[in-house]
Amino acid sequence: MTTIGIIGAGHIGSQIARKAVQLGYDVVIGNSRGPETLTELVAELGPRARAATAAGAAQAADFAVVTIPLKNYSQLPAEELAGKIVIDTINYYWERDGHIEVLDKGEATTSGLVQEHLSASKVAKGFNHIPAGDITTAGLPAGSENRRALATASNHQEAIALVIGLYDDFGFDTVDIGPLAESWRVERDRPAYVVRQNAAELESNLARAPRLI
Ligand SMILES: NC(=O)c1ccc[n+]([C@@H]2O[C@H](COP(=O)([O-])OP(=O)(O)OC[C@H]3O[C@@H](n4cnc5c(N)ncnc54)[C@H](OP(=O)(O)O)[C@@H]3O)[C@@H](O)[C@H]2O)c1
Numbered sequence: 001m002t003t004i005g006i007i008g009a010g011h012i013g014s015q016i017a018r019k020a021v022q023l024g025y026d027v028v029i030g031n032s033r034g035p036e037t038l039t040e041l042v043a044e045l046g047p048r049a050r051a052a053t054a055a056g057a058a059q060a061a062d063f064a065v066v067t068i069p070l071k072n073y074s075q076l077p078a079e080e081l082a083g084k085i086v087i088d089t090i091n092y093y094w095e096r097d098g099h100i101e102v103l104d105k106g107e108a109t110t111s112g113l114v115q116e117h118l119s120a121s122k123v124a125k126g127f128n129h130i131p132a133g134d135i136t137t138a139g140l141p142a143g144s145e146n147r148r149a150l151a152t153a154s155n156h157q158e159a160i161a162l163v164i165g166l167y168d169d170f171g172f173d174t175v176d177i178g179p180l181a182e183s184w185r186v187e188r189d190r191p192a193y194v195v196r197q198n199a200a201e202l203e204s205n206l207a208r209a210p211r212l213i
Contacts, residue, residue: 001026005061007054007076008068009038011132012089016065017041019136021048023169030057032072055080063162065089065126066114071097073114082120085159087166089127090114091188106212110187111153112180124154124163125183129193138196139171149173149199151192151206153183173199177206185209 004020006013009031017027027049029038035051042049058064058080066076067089092103092110102108115123127135130150140147150172152163164174177185185206186192190213192205 002062003028003060005057005059005064006030007057007064007066008089009041009051010067012067012127012135013065014041015132015135016067016089016127017045017049019139019170021045022136024048028052028057028060030054032068032075058084063087064121067127069093069096070100070110070113074117076114076117078118078120081118084121085156085162086114086118086121086123087126087159087163088114088123091128093188106184109180109183111183115155115180122154122156122159123180124152124156124159125177125180125186126150126152126163126167129186129195131194134196135170141171142168146198147171147173148196149175149202151175151177151186151202153177153180153186155179175199175202175206184211189213 003026006017006029009029017029020027030052038051042051055077058077063085064081065087070090070092088111090110111125138148150167152160154160160176167174177183190209192202
């Protein structure tokens, strides 16, 4: 049985947890305030889920999802995530996160910053351009006409392969953007951001994305 460690239990973390337990994954989920604040959520999720600290969720994970505000990314437990594939849903909202000069200048990507911090992990961008509510409702079986597609990017092929499999389980096709250095194509306010698109439409939206917005 595969255990997904989810760090962040807000809109996206809880939705990924809901879909994952439906699909038969085990889930260990943590936030910043401590597992005692997650009793309601884990009760709803049922026996496949438990709450832990963020470090505990990382430690228990076969692979992890990190889904917290960007301003806190340097608090992610690098040691406990070492050697693991980490799916990063994080977006940059300067209004929430404060200005980060390398991002404002187009000299870095959000997932690149997460990969730098988690230098011993294999970071893949994932689930960053789908509204939380759609994660449990928008999936379709493989081969469905006009199936929704989601993008990923990673410097590690093994991480891309894992995301492709997970997206497929969740009901989505994948478009592989390539390395994290190209992942700005699906960041906030680009054409592919939080719109419903199939794989061909997503590829076209990624291709026409401007580097700076
Ligand atoms: N909402 C969406 O539709 C959507 C879609 C795609 C991507 N995203 C991105 O995904 C990320 C999460 O979004 P969200 O809407 O789920 O946010 P959210 O509802 O505000 O939830 C954030 C979660 O992160 C936890 N957290 C914050 N700092 C932490 C830390 N240092 N260690 C562990 N946990 C920490 C919070 O825990 P506490 O409450 O205990 O502080 C909370 O559970 C963001 O970067 C967002 O931009 C959001």
